[in-house]
Amino acid sequence: MSDTAAHEEPELIQLLTPEGELKEHPDYPLDISAEEIRALYRDLVLVRRVDSEAVSLQRQGELGLWASLLGQEAAQIGSGRALRDKDMAFPSYREHGVAWCRGIEPKELLGMFRGVTNGGWDPHEQGFHLYTIVIGSQTLHATGYAMGVQRDGAVGEDGTAVISYFGDGATSQGDTNEAFNFASVNNAPVVFFCQNNQWAISEPLERQARVPIYRRAAGFGFPGVRVDGNDVLACLAVTRAALDNARSGNGPTLVEAFTYRMGAHTTNDDPTRYRDAAELDEWKAKDPILRVRRYLELNGLADEAFFTAIDEEADKVGERVRTECRSMPDPEPLDIFHEVYAEPNVHIDRQRSEFADYLASFEDAGAEGGR
Amino acid sequence: MGTNLTIGKAINAGLRAAMEHDPKVLVMGEDVGRLGGVFRVTDGLHKDFGADRVIDTPLAESGIVGTAIGMALRGYRPVVEIQFDGFFFPAANQTFTQLAKMRRRSAGKLSMPLVMRIPYGGGIGAVEHHSESPEAYFQHTAGLRVVSVANPEDAYWMIQQAIRSDDPVIFLEPKRRYYEKAEVDTEASLQEVTPLNSARIARSGTDCTLLAYGPMVKTALQAAEADTDHSIEVIDVRSLSPVDYDTINASVKRTGRLVIAHEATLTGGPGAEIAARVTEECFYHLESPVIRVAAFDTPYPQSRLEEYYLPDLDRVLDGVDRAFAY
Ligand SMILES: Cc1ncc(C[n+]2csc(CCOP(=O)(O)OP(=O)(O)O)c2C)c(N)n1
Numbered sequence: 096m097s098d099t100a101a102h103e104e105p106e107l108i109q110l111l112t113p114e115g116e117l118k119e120h121p122d123y124p125l126d127i128s129a130e131e132i133r134a135l136y137r138d139l140v141l142v143r144r145v146d147s148e149a150v151s152l153q154r155q156g157e158l159g160l161w162a163s164l165l166g167q168e169a170a171q172i173g174s175g176r177a178l179r180d181k182d183m184a185f186p187s188y189r190e191h192g193v194a195w196c197r198g199i200e201p202k203e204l205l206g207m208f209r210g211v212t213n214g215g216w217d218p219h220e221q222g223f224h225l226y227t228i229v230i231g232s233q234t235l236h237a238t239g240y241a242m243g244v245q246r247d248g249a250v251g252e253d254g255t256a257v258i259s260y261f262g263d264g265a266t267s268q269g270d271t272n273e274a275f276n277f278a279s280v281n282n283a284p285v286v287f288f289c290q291n292n293q294w295a296i297s298e299p300l301e302r303q304a305r306v307p308i309y310r311r312a313a314g315f316g317f318p319g320v321r322v323d324g325n326d327v328l329a330c331l332a333v334t335r336a337a338l339d340n341a342r343s344g345n346g347p348t349l350v351e352a353f354t355y356r357m358g359a360h361t362t363n364d365d366p367t368r369y370r371d372a373a374e375l376d377e378w379k380a381k382d383p384i385l386r387v388r389r390y391l392e393l394n395g396l397a398d399e400a401f402f403t404a405i406d407e408e409a410d411k412v413g414e415r416v417r418t419e420c421r422s423m424p425d426p427e428p429l430d431i432f433h434e435v436y437a438e439p440n441v442h443i444d445r446q447r448s449e450f451a452d453y454l455a456s457f458e459d460a461g462a463e464g465g466r
Numbered sequence: 467m468g469t470n471l472t473i474g475k476a477i478n479a480g481l482r483a484a485m486e487h488d489p490k491v492l493v494m495g496e497d498v499g500r501l502g503g504v505f506r507v508t509d510g511l512h513k514d515f516g517a518d519r520v521i522d523t524p525l526a527e528s529g530i531v532g533t534a535i536g537m538a539l540r541g542y543r544p545v546v547e548i549q550f551d552g553f554f555f556p557a558a559n560q561t562f563t564q565l566a567k568m569r570r571r572s573a574g575k576l577s578m579p580l581v582m583r584i585p586y587g588g589g590i591g592a593v594e595h596h597s598e599s600p601e602a603y604f605q606h607t608a609g610l611r612v613v614s615v616a617n618p619e620d621a622y623w624m625i626q627q628a629i630r631s632d633d634p635v636i637f638l639e640p641k642r643r644y645y646e647k648a649e650v651d652t653e654a655s656l657q658e659v660t661p662l663n664s665a666r667i668a669r670s671g672t673d674c675t676l677l678a679y680g681p682m683v684k685t686a687l688q689a690a691e692a693d694t695d696h697s698i699e700v701i702d703v704r705s706l707s708p709v710d711y712d713t714i715n716a717s718v719k720r721t722g723r724l725v726i727a728h729e730a731t732l733t734g735g736p737g738a739e740i741a742a743r744v745t746e747e748c749f750y751h752l753e754s755p756v757i758r759v760a761a762f763d764t765p766y767p768q769s770r771l772e773e774y775y776l777p778d779l780d781r782v783l784d785g786v787d788r789a790f791a792y
């Protein structure tokens with residue numbers, strides 16, 4: 096077995112270095128104001144706060160589970176802010192930053208991990224599909240949705256684009272590879288946004304792929320690009336270009352956002368069993384938020400008051416998340432029978448009414464001090 | 467001589483014994499290597515048997531089962547782990563169209579000594595797709611053997627029996643019971659212990675037979691204890707394909723009543739099949755219709771509702787009461 100393909104250094108699109116220096120890239124010119132960069136900084140800080148609050152809430156027993164986005168904020172905010180209102184995103188389960196950009200309230204995400212809902216928001220209204228846990232499934236949905244966009248004649252000038260999020264592990268699934276092929280064959284207006292965070296639970300990238308992920312696209316017949324996933328500006332520029340390509344009828348692009356899962360896979364996971372702390376230190380130096388702050392400071396585009404204000408806002412967001420989460424009521428037991436079918440279903444109706452009687456029998460017994 | 471083991475550790479010990487016994491036994495799946503599986507059921511095997519025999523696969527269930535079929539064709543005995551019940555489905559094609567039919571298609575020239583371990587069932591407060599009970603799909607498929615364990619002793623021995631089987635075995639592990647502990651007689655021999663196909667009378671009784679498997683066996687035993695008005699016999703059916711009707715029918719003929727409890731949804735669930743068969747074969751002995759206590763015919767709900775969705779002690783007792791209402 097040869098290692099050459101895997102070890103050839105691929106190009107990494109970067110516009111903002113870890114030290115906070117802005118770079119130019121001929122293919123990805125970025126016309127962006129200081130105000131927009133400050134807004135991105137705010138997004139990054141606030142979603143990190145939502146995320147860390149969620150981790151604590153899980154520790155306190157308020158959530159069943161949480162999948163942290165720590166380290167992946169730039170990939171998600173950069174790509175999320177590249178989306179237009181009418182575009183449609185198909186997330187996996189870790190896209191809290193993209194959700195934020197699509198206007199999903201953090202409490203909607205928390206509800207799912209708390210176990211009070213399996214979805215919550217209206218995907219059409221938000222341009223953000225439900226979280227999808229079964230790895231890779233959503234890549235096909237995004238592709239089919241994009242084929243629908245095509246048939247609606249909504250491709251062309253000012254067209255609509257679709258984006259699908261997934262991880263490095265997901266590139267192994269049949270569904271994901273089928274999605275690449277369907278998108279290619281149909282020239283569908285879809286962007287495949289892979290957050291390569293180097294790990295799929297305990298399995299490092301080498302267990303999934305022998306070539307850099309973005310190169311897969313070539314075999315399917317569309318472009319692939321690797322972007323620094325910890326660089327919010329590069330993620331914004333590269334995703335915007337890919338979405339514009341899609342919306343104008345030039346077909347799919349695979350964007351590999353090269354990043355790192357700084358935390359555990361989920362709150363259930365213990366990464367000390369399978370990875371080195373040294374790796375984490377290496378990536379801490381490439382932190383997605385720190386570099387934006389450095390850039391703003393180095394160039395005098397934000398003062399101390401700005402950063403303090405953002406931190407205070409983060410505190411408020413954190414507090415809101417805590418209160419909203421704790422006060423989220425459990426659904427009523429009979430909710431189990433809701434929305435199983437579009438049309439009335441005698442079978443479900445019967446089980447619902449039998450179960451209602453059953454539950455009521457306890458209340459009656461309780462009133463009589465029984466059972 | 468016995469060792470005190472949890473169900474999870476007993477399966478681990480059984481896997482280890484099978485791997486020591488036969489170098490053709492392999493373990494494959496997502497995170498089964500270094501991590502030892504998300505439930506640690508394969509803990510330590512990667513370290514002791516190496517990466518050739520304990521394979522961290524790419525994240526692709528169809529790939530896992532499809533390549534395990536290939537390994538079996540080459541003379542290996544793969545034990546694949548599907549990380550959670552809800553993630554079996556990408557492997558459905560390989561399982562139903564290939565694995566289950568290979569022996570028959572090849573007129574017996576090809577064997578499929580493959581074991582598919584699946585942590586299954588609810589009750590752990592998980593997010594979607596982590597609490598499914600898909601056993602009816604397997605039971606419905608000719609060519610597959612389907613078993614489920616309910617205690618450490620069975621866990622230790624049944625995994626080894628499954629691995630020795632030349633037929634594919636779907637091995638269902640009740641994930642919410644992984645940490646249940648008991649003495650395991652590891653000194654017995656595979657020949658001595660209860661055969662893989664046999665049901666087990668977990669508690670003797672005279673008035674009603676209560677049948678369960680996997681995670682519901684514990685609940686059934688609790689129900690039998692709790693019902694001080696009746697003497698309830700509990701059967702741990704253990705094998706869902708084939709089903710041991712000799713044991714079940716003999717019990718029902720003695721008690722005259724049968725209540726079946728499972729976490730799988732009611733309609734088309736294993737209980738439906740067993741009820742139909744027992745009704746045919748024990749009709750004149752039955753004092754009441756066969757009663758099923760199962761999950762509702764809805765998708766598994768958000769976890770905050772699972773206590774209502776899963777048949778619990780009260781629902782099982784209610785089922786028993788219904789049987790005595792006739
Ligand atoms: C079909 C399927 N198989 C297994 C799982 C269990 N699982 C959940 S996340 C995960 C790893 C995913 O890795 P990756 O695609 O890199 O995404 P990341 O979690 O790193 O964001 C696995 C194996 C699943 N959710 N779906």
Ligand SMILES: [Mg+2]
Pocket residue numbers: 262263264290291292293294295296
């Ligand atoms: Mg990953």
